[in-house]
Amino acid sequence: xxxxxxxxxxxxxxxxxxxxxxxxxxxxxxxxxxxxxxxxxxxxxxxxxxxxxxxxxxxxxxxxxxxxxxxxxxxxxxxxxxxxxxxxxxxxxxxxxxxxxxxxxxxxxxxxxx
Amino acid sequence: xxxxxxxxxxxxxxxxxxxxxxxxxxxxxxxxxxxxxxxxxxxxxxxxxxxxxxxxxxxxxxxxxxxxxxxxxxxxxxxxxxxxxxxxxxxxxxxxxxxxxxxxxxxxxxxxxx
Numbered sequence: 395x396x397x398x399x400x401x402x403x404x405x406x407x408x409x410x411x412x413x414x415x416x417x418x419x420x421x422x423x424x425x426x427x428x429x430x431x432x433x434x435x436x437x438x439x440x441x442x443x444x445x446x447x448x449x450x451x452x453x454x455x456x457x458x459x460x461x462x463x464x465x466x467x468x469x470x471x472x473x474x475x476x477x478x479x480x481x482x483x484x485x486x487x488x489x490x491x492x493x494x495x496x497x498x499x500x501x502x503x504x505x506x507x508x
Numbered sequence: 509x510x511x512x513x514x515x516x517x518x519x520x521x522x523x524x525x526x527x528x529x530x531x532x533x534x535x536x537x538x539x540x541x542x543x544x545x546x547x548x549x550x551x552x553x554x555x556x557x558x559x560x561x562x563x564x565x566x567x568x569x570x571x572x573x574x575x576x577x578x579x580x581x582x583x584x585x586x587x588x589x590x591x592x593x594x595x596x597x598x599x600x601x602x603x604x605x606x607x608x609x610x611x612x613x614x615x616x617x618x619x620x621x622x
Contacts, residue, residue: 427609437552437597439609450609485551487610496542497601497610501551 396420398500400486406506407476415471415503417486426469427487427497428461430454437485443469476507510535514598514613521588521620529583529616531572531598539600541565541574541581542610546595555583555596588620 399418407413419426428440442449443461460472469488473480483504487497515530533539543555543565556565561576570585581598598613 425608429610436614437599437610437612439611442608450607452609487552496554496557498554499544499552 398486398488398498400500400503404504409507410475413473415484417469418467419469419488423488423490425489428471429485430482432482478507481507510602510611512598512611512613514616518617523620523622524587527585527588529596531581533579533600535600535602539602542599543572543583544597590620590622593620
């Protein structure tokens with residue numbers, strides 16, 4: 395069964411450093427999402443992406459964040475200058491069309507900012 | 509805006525007990541409703557969904573009925589197993605209002621003891 399994959403599974407970085415989180419969505423999906431879950435808290439939407447542009451973004455997704463689909467398979471989330479409060483589990487998701495279809499989630503990348 | 513409220517956990521049940529996890533929502537229009545499950549150390553997996561009023565989603569013995577009149581989507585299972593121990597998230601998407609992001613509740617941790 396097709397699945398969303400994410401790399402790395404864990405990343406530790408120093409405050410102020412740039413990190414890139416990578417995702418490979420399900421191959422025939424067209425809509426891509428990033429969410430995060432700070433330890434013990436709810437899953438929060440960051441951004442959605444379709445047709446090589448951002449469809450929606452939350453207040454969390456400020457200028458420190460960017461997304462890109464550099465090729466036909468990868469979808470990346472970049473944090474330019476990490477802060478301690480960026481420590482969280484980051485989930486990528488994809489769906490085959492918008493609206494009422496299901497989003498399929500990857501296993502997540504646990505980011506720890508020291 | 510959209511919001512999801514689910515019962516506070518943790519919930520501890522004995523094996524074969526009946527499970528109910530309450531979920532209510534606030535949204536304009538006709539959202540789609542979901543239950544996701546997160547097993548320890550893993551990502552989010554779709555458990556079930558319902559896309560219109562009075563629809564019943566079901567999977568692995570779990571059920572939830574979309575009740576528009578009470579804006580609820582309570583999760584039930586008649587006989588829980590130890591393997592059901594996980595965190596359960598209620599979520600909605602509201603494409604009718606122009607938003608495709610998932611809005612999650614805080615999650616309810618379920619522990620099933622033998």
